[in-house]
Amino acid sequence: MSLLSACLDRLARLGRFLWSAWAGLAGLALIGALWQAGHEAYGDFILTAPLDTLAAAARLLREGRAQELLALTTARALAGFGLCTLIGTLFGVVAGYSPATLRLSRPILTLLLGVPPIAWIVLAMIWFGPSDLTVAVTILISATPVVFVGAVEGVVTRDRGLDDMARVVGAGPLRRFLFVSARQISAQLFPALILALGSAFKVAIMAELLANAGGIGGALARARAMLDIAEALAWVSLAVAALIAVEYVLIRPVRAELERWREAAAPWGVKR
Amino acid sequence: MSLLELNRIGHAFFGRTVLEGITLGVARQEIVALVGPSGSGKSTLAHIAAGLVEPREGRIARNYLRHAMIFQEPRLMPWATAAGNIGFPLRLSRAPRRMRRQMIADAALRAGLLPEDLGKYPSELSGGMRQRAAIARALVTDPDFIYFDEPFTALDVALKRRMQDLVIEAAASARFAALFITHDLLEAIRISHRILVLDAGGRGIAGERLPPGSPGTRDEAAIFALRQHYLTADPLFAHIHDIDERLRP
Numbered sequence: 037m038s039l040l041s042a043c044l045d046r047l048a049r050l051g052r053f054l055w056s057a058w059a060g061l062a063g064l065a066l067i068g069a070l071w072q073a074g075h076e077a078y079g080d081f082i083l084t085a086p087l088d089t090l091a092a093a094a095r096l097l098r099e100g101r102a103q104e105l106l107a108l109t110t111a112r113a114l115a116g117f118g119l120c121t122l123i124g125t126l127f128g129v130v131a132g133y134s135p136a137t138l139r140l141s142r143p144i145l146t147l148l149l150g151v152p153p154i155a156w157i158v159l160a161m162i163w164f165g166p167s168d169l170t171v172a173v174t175i176l177i178s179a180t181p182v183v184f185v186g187a188v189e190g191v192v193t194r195d196r197g198l199d200d201m202a203r204v205v206g207a208g209p210l211r212r213f214l215f216v217s218a219r220q221i222s223a224q225l226f227p228a229l230i231l232a233l234g235s236a237f238k239v240a241i242m243a244e245l246l247a248n249a250g251g252i253g254g255a256l257a258r259a260r261a262m263l264d265i266a267e268a269l270a271w272v273s274l275a276v277a278a279l280i281a282v283e284y285v286l287i288r289p290v291r292a293e294l295e296r297w298r299e300a301a302a303p304w305g306v307k308r
Numbered sequence: 309m310s311l312l313e314l315n316r317i318g319h320a321f322f323g324r325t326v327l328e329g330i331t332l333g334v335a336r337q338e339i340v341a342l343v344g345p346s347g348s349g350k351s352t353l354a355h356i357a358a359g360l361v362e363p364r365e366g367r368i369a370r371n372y373l374r375h376a377m378i379f380q381e382p383r384l385m386p387w388a389t390a391a392g393n394i395g396f397p398l399r400l401s402r403a404p405r406r407m408r409r410q411m412i413a414d415a416a417l418r419a420g421l422l423p424e425d426l427g428k429y430p431s432e433l434s435g436g437m438r439q440r441a442a443i444a445r446a447l448v449t450d451p452d453f454i455y456f457d458e459p460f461t462a463l464d465v466a467l468k469r470r471m472q473d474l475v476i477e478a479a480a481s482a483r484f485a486a487l488f489i490t491h492d493l494l495e496a497i498r499i500s501h502r503i504l505v506l507d508a509g510g511r512g513i514a515g516e517r518l519p520p521g522s523p524g525t526r527d528e529a530a531i532f533a534l535r536q537h538y539l540t541a542d543p544l545f546a547h548i549h550d551i552d553e554r555l556r557p
Binding site: 195197198200201202203204205206207211215216219294295296297300301 | 355358359360375376377379381383385386387388396397399400401428429430431432445449455
């Protein structure tokens with residue numbers, strides 16, 4: 037009975053989510069229209085028509101190599117993202133609970149955020165050569181601070197009243213963390229994770245392009261060398277599609293499951 | 309033997325003494341109301357007794373089996389349904405799942421929550437319902453001692469009365485003892501067997517009064533007359549409404 041109702045609830049939410057895709061589609065159509073206008077104003081060489089770009093992307097996918105390159109870049113981005121999630125969350129939670137660590141890490145954070153990712157790519161290239169490790173390390177360094185700050189915010193802004201409540205009913209530090217704090221931290225952490233995932237893809241492609249490490253970045257570099265605008269735009273579209281796919285398959289469902297109560301809290305009518 | 313004994317408890321926040329030499333005991337099935345002016349350290353004392361705050365000095369003997377606490381705010385977890393919140397102590401004590409549902413339903417019923425409210429999230433419940441859920445969460449483990457930390461201050465008058473009746477009934481049927489922190493003298497008289505008055509500076513218990521009769525049997529007129537008598541003619545309650553909001557602990 038309760039299982040059935042839980043399934044129905046999720047199905048209803050999925051339906052609502054899919055229905056809300058019309059709005060997203062409208063936004064995409066708007067971009068497409070602007071793109072088309074730009075194409076008609078500046079011609080094929082500067083900006084290829086959106087439909088031609090889509091055709092080029094489809095051709096790339098059909099011809100085989102593209103899927104391999106996409107998988108390679110996605111795997112690299114995900115590896116870097118996984119690492120930065122793990123390390124950022126771990127250190128963020130520790131720093132959130134220990135003010136001394138937080139004070140110690142603030143200047144390090146400023147330093148890490150201040151150095152442009154491109155500098156890290158150059159360093160990583162020298163250290164590791166054009167390999168997966170270069171990409172992963174660059175992602176790690178450039179995306180970890182965001183996750184770290186998200187985790188710290190989650191710990192610092194948690195409701196301490198709930199901690200006391202849990203302590204009164206006999207929860208030790210570990211169970212207080214697991215049952216009470218972890219949920220509150222995740223609420224702050226997820227926006228940071230989505231941001232980090234986006235920057236993981238961006239940095240991965242940038243690192244591939246500069247380090248000549250293959251993947252979509254490598255293909256982009258080739259398209260640039262051959263001044264093939266259609267192919268370059270097609271690669272960009274494919275990379276964005278991969279990012280969106282990963283975000284909506286990997287992160288959003290987990291977040292929706294954890295934040296079911298927020299939807300209940302929203303007033304009736306239009307759910308955002 | 310008392311269920312709870314505090315012996316010469318003292319506490320200080322950042323070097324400022326808020327409590328000093330507090331000695332009190334709560335007997336089995338006794339409801340003790342602790343009143344005192346704002347900022348006299350009542351809540352701190354309840355937190356010390358419940359083990360949330362480590363006192364700077366003094367001894368605490370807790371001779372009960374299980375305690376629960378009802379706070380001024382409901383303190384429900386926003387991501388869990390009412391049932392999830394009420395069942396939280398059971399989850400911590402690793403009660404079998406099958407039994408949990410029945411115990412949650414029983415506690416909710418005693419706190420006046422309807423079965424259809426159990427699936428709602430706290431944000432979907434009204435203020436009174438949230439506090440009912442908090443009361444149900446305290447009752448669910450069948451504790452023999454409950455700390456009440458000004459639980460009904462934020463509720464309106466009618467709701468407050470209803471909640472007080474609920475506590476009186478629950479105390480009579482579940483036979484728990486309680487330390488009830490409040491600054492509302494009327495509430496203290498309605499609900500308790502014994503009223504302790506905390507010294508305005510937190511230096512010991514200034515005195516105690518035993519309202520005649522037992523909770524639930526006193527009629528409203530007598531309660532109100534007793535309150536008037538306490539406030540106008542009893543020197544013990546002379547400072548009860550003194551407020552110095554700068555002196556927050």
